[in-house]
Amino acid sequence: MKKILFSVTIVIFAVACTQKQDNATTVETDFTQYVNPFIGTAFTGHTFPGATYPLGMIQAGPQTGNYTWEYCAGYFYEDSLIQGFTQNRLNGTGCVDLGDLLVQPFSGEKRDNLDSHFDKALEKASPGYYTVQLADNNVGVEITASPHVAFHKYAYAKDEPANLLVDFQSGLVWQDVRYNTHVLENEVNFESDKVISGFTRRTEWVERVYYFVIEFDKPILNKELLPQENPNQKAEKYILTFDMQDNEVLQMKIGMSSSSVEGAKANMAAEVSGWDFETVRQAANQAWNDRLSRIMIDGTQDDKVNFYTSMYHLYIQPNDIADVDGKYIGPNREVTQSPNGKYYSTWSQWDTFRAAFPMYTILSPELINDFVNSMLEYSEQQGHLPIWSLWGQETYTMIGNHSIPMIVDAYLKGFDGFDAERAYREIKKSITESKHYKSNWEVYDKYGYYPYDLIKLESVSRTLECGFDDYCTAILAEKLGKTEDAEFFKKRSVYYKNLFDKETNTMRPKNSKGEWIAPFDPYELAHADSNVGGHYTEGNALQYTWHVMQDIPGLIELMGGKEETGKVLDYLFNTTQESTGTLSDVTGLIGQYAHGNEPSHHVAYIYPYLDRPEETQRLVRQICTDFYKNKPDGLIGNDDCGQMSAWYMFSALGFYPMNPVSGEFVFGAPQIPLARIDVGNGKTFTM
Secondary structure (H helix, E strand, C coil): CHHHHHHHHHHHHHHHHHHHHHHCCCCCCCCHHHCCCCCCCCCCCCCCCCEECCCCCCEEEEECCCCCHHHCCCCCCCCCEECEEECCCCCCCCCCCCCCCEEEEEECCCCCCCCEEECHHHCEEECCEEEEEECCCCEEEEEEECCCEEEEEEEECCCCCEEEEEECCCCCEECCEECCCCEEEEEEEECCCCEEEEEEEEECCCEEEEEEEEEECCCEEEEEECCCCCCCCCCCEEEEEECCCCCCEEEEEEEEECCCHHHHHHHHHHHCCCCCHHHHHHHHHHHHHHHHCCEEEECCHHHHHHHHHHHHHHCCCCEECCCCCCEEECCCCCEEECCCCCCEECCCHHHHCCCHHHHHHHHCHHHHHHHHHHHHHHHHHHCCCCCCEECCEECCCCCCCCHHHHHHHHHHCCCCCCCHHHHHHHHHHHCCCCCCCCCCHHHHHHHCCCCCCCCCCCHHHHHHHHHHHHHHHHHHHHHCCCHHHHHHHHHHCCHHHHHEECCCCEECCECCCCCECCCCCCCECECCCCCCCCCCCCECHHHHCCCCHHHHHHHHHHCCCHHHHHHHHHHHHHCCCCCECCCCCCCCEECCEECCCHHHCCHHHHHHHHCCHHHHHHHHHHHHHHHECCCCCCECCCCCCCHHHHHHHHHHHCEECCCCCCCCCEECCCCCCEEEEEEECCEEEEC
8 A cells, every 4th residue: 555655646746746847948958068077076076087988898087196095086186186097997986996007198208207287277077078288298188988998189299209108007006106016917019000909917906807909090109118116016118109290189099898809909999990089079978968868857057067967977887898799707707798798897786776776777777687687697607696896806895785686676666688586596595605704694594683793893784784685585585486485584684673772772783692792882983894893884873773774664663663763863863972983984974874975875764754754855955955066075975886976866856765675765855946757668757
């Protein structure tokens, strides 16, 4: 009955708002004009302004730093020097990787340090395009991209030597000293005076290999192999000088592949066969506009910029790392042929299962079957579904296995382009059989929670997050007629009750003897890599107590009813007591609510369950106004592969997936006057 009532409410809500549609005076055609790629490039947003293609392998753009937490995306807006331009990036994550194959153009004679100042007023970025003027190097730079190819265009100074540093060590930087000790193997082949190919195998967050082909439209006049700065270096660096043939402009294409040099060449031939930079730029822009046009909103200029930039960040990943012929290298490190020609990786599942994936199901249903099949292919190679996969490899970062809610969400919404029995097999294996350093299923089943004396880190958070995965598995098992399994996982899904301490109204660590931890500080922040207070994941007890999205009514009952729960929730948002310790990921505080990190994202939407929807409306307005702004430091925390952005999009539209597999949304308050969503098949949802 609840779902029927909810559906009726949505229809009334939509129809009522449709009446406002006549007030819209403009019909947008170019939505890319509202994207500001510099949002989130300062403070802790960890975004970047490079040229990328929707869901593509390439994210080419400026590098101002790498190898420290501040430079997870390789760029920080307030920096004054550009070290060069790399070909791929991570969007909004909290770990460093990618930043492959650094190049730096310069006019004139070689200097010891080729980092260059640049004029911020001349630095521009838009979907699929980046440009800057390197002041010290006297070169104008333009970059665009196709899915597998970075296309660079350099305007050198007239009558000066045209040079290019090509750094196959990926330009890792630590305290202003360049290292490449993380490069395990490197091969560079000068095939002709215009073509270079090879591969680099490196380890950082994961060990992986990338293959490349570089092609120039002018011949290389001279190449100089630079001396190694470190005896452990295994990657080469060259300075190339070009025969410009009375032309100041050099063009360069870099094709990449996860599988082979031949794959990189095929990718380039298929996507960017010629030298028409503007055509490639326009194609990237059109691809972005096609994505962004799925929603038309009305509002102020800042409303539109915040909304469409959020949508832009949403589609930077996951990345299709398969070649144009469908070949890729997955976790088994063998060249594999994708049955459907696609293989998506870089998911940040701990973050994106909450709102980003549900948003994909609404805006891009044509992608969902490929997404799920990629996860299943991964699982059959790795032995479990991806936890946090990067370029086809497992990082084992964060906890739970939140590929599970994504797959179950897809199944429950009627996506049938994957084998449900196969999906269930991989799900069950992932949370009952898989052996890795964050599993410990025997302990989980024996005690009904993770005891902190046996599981030294994240015991509470792991119990709560596994419970949500269990809930999702129970639903799928029931739908597939697996009654015994459904009961088993349903029982598991309420293990959270075993850690609820009525005295403190928190989820509290408990040991294998059933004893609460003491002393206990619910304000103490914990991190997965910390041995002090490490019972929570990037948060504290006050924040994680609410991590029961599958059973908010059950949590309310534990707390003593709606009124008592309201008091506990009010305290979370209104307390002035500060956290014990600091953690870079815990930002955007309203009391102890931390919008800058994902475990808090659903919490503002709990108030309607307490018959106090006005509190949700007030908080949503506050969060949208204070924590999402049209400026470089306009994101209050890591964008985390689009999850922060998806929260804003849902909340601006007026509803949010509290439980992302339930098919239900909780009403908040629309932050824009009008939105029309193209849901396919000629149908439109209007708010």
